[in-house]
Amino acid sequence: MKSTLEGEFRIGTESDIVTARRFVREAATTLGFSLVDVTRIVTAASELTRNIYQYAGSGVMRWRPLHLAGRSGLEIVFADQGPGIPDVEKAMEVGFTTGKGLGLGLPGAKRLMDEMTIESKAGEGTTVRVRKWLKK
Amino acid sequence: MPAENISVIKVGQVLLVTVPPDPDDETVSALQEQVLDAMARHEAKGLVLDISTVQTLDSFFARTVAETVQMVALMGGRTVLAGMQANVAVTATQLGLTLGHADTALDVDRALDRLLASPSQGRSR
Numbered sequence: 443m444k445s446t447l448e449g450e451f452r453i454g455t456e457s458d459i460v461t462a463r464r465f466v467r468e469a470a471t472t473l474g475f476s477l478v479d480v481t482r483i484v485t486a487a488s489e490l491t492r493n494i495y496q497y498a499g500s501g502v503m504r505w506r507p508l509h510l511a512g513r514s515g516l517e518i519v520f521a522d523q524g525p526g527i528p529d530v531e532k533a534m535e536v537g538f539t540t541g542k543g544l545g546l547g548l549p550g551a552k553r554l555m556d557e558m559t560i561e562s563k564a565g566e567g568t569t570v571r572v573r574k575w576l577k578k
Numbered sequence: 579m580p581a582e583n584i585s586v587i588k589v590g591q592v593l594l595v596t597v598p599p600d601p602d603d604e605t606v607s608a609l610q611e612q613v614l615d616a617m618a619r620h621e622a623k624g625l626v627l628d629i630s631t632v633q634t635l636d637s638f639f640a641r642t643v644a645e646t647v648q649m650v651a652l653m654g655g656r657t658v659l660a661g662m663q664a665n666v667a668v669t670a671t672q673l674g675l676t677l678g679h680a681d682t683a684l685d686v687d688r689a690l691d692r693l694l695a696s697p698s699q700g701r702s703r
Binding site: 456457459460463464467477478480481482484485488489492536546547549550551553554 | 600601602603604633634635636637638664665666668669670672673674675
């Protein structure tokens, strides 16, 4: 596995969830995040990657370092062309799930990251963008 | 890829299982099956899940662990989760994970002490 601060990884199988976690762990560690923040980021990525696998079947994860207004961080985007989320607000409620999970994925990932945006259209797919900033 | 190797070690009437650092879903599910199988085979009274090397505890993993705790309890056993790392504990809490009725211990020694010291408790639950 190449060590990269940015990259793209296709998610299509269950074991890709573990590979995605490794990419994210590597990038976050290299960027200088603390162990707790690395764990937060990797765990959020695990939830969001699993969402893609479970609900859309396949999709892509892209990550890149951020340098904005003197701040540095990591951005990860999870995009799929699956069924979309009919009610994003509902999906953000803890305990709400249409799958077999705990319903913690989206709200949990939001708590673990500093920023999260969701764009979703029924029938067209979902893009979840999360960011974590390095503490100075 | 087949599930990672999981070994179930018997210590007295307690089973000790070490969870691999970064298990995939398949490995987590396989772990549950092996644990239940071993509980029945050895008529064990307790289970120690050593999670001291685990780096990512996500919701799937947590759900499976919570389920396993419940299943072991139905079989008359007690489960102690041993050695959760501080960073994992922080993350699991923020994610909103609960691990059911699992007892926890700082390390495997303390977990074994607790289970081996109170053999009767397992059957009474």
